[in-house]
Amino acid sequence: GENVEQHPSTLSVQEGDSAVIKCTYSDSASNYFPWYKQELGKGPQLIIDIRSNVGEKKDQRIAVTLNKTAKHFSLHITETQPEDSAVYFCAASTSNTGNQFYFGTGTSLTVIP
């Protein structure tokens, strides 16, 4: 089955700096890659996603890049703010596995004011 690895497990940045979280996956058939943000006491919420026919996608201060050849994808957050502090999860899925997402282990991001 699919194996998704995520790094780093913790990340601290100064407010206004950029943060980058990286994930790799093992199944070359994976073609959908969502990113979820989990704030304290809440469930994960989708913040951005990318499909395999696209190399990059941006939504205001967040962006995701995908390298299918290398089987890795990254989340980029620019101009970080304290409210960006949360745990971020990457995931991968393929049409072969229906509803099943394979999640990474999460990155705890702290933005220092």
Added chain:
Amino acid sequence: ETGVTQTPRHLVMGMTNKKSLKCEQHLGHNAMYWYKQSAKKPLELMFVYNFKEQTENNSVPSRFSPECPNSSHLFLHLHTLQPEDSALYLCASSQGGGTYTDTQYFGPGTRLTVL
């Protein structure tokens, strides 16, 4: 907030107890999920229901028993649990039909502690 509610939010139970977790979604979705979230581990998918039919059971021990009486409600019945079952149990829903790109909407979870 997300349209998915879970009760109770916290639960402490002994190993011989029987309890149930409840999930309700108000989004008109047709797929519902149970996940287990433990520290330092990926979210573990436990069960999936599509249109009230169970379509995934990821080798979950029989001490966890799901029930989906309709597309809006999902239960997880617990009995004779072990301390290692202590975790955050998350419910999610999505549009359904096996579309692998459907966004999953998560509830806030039930924090379970097994003594």
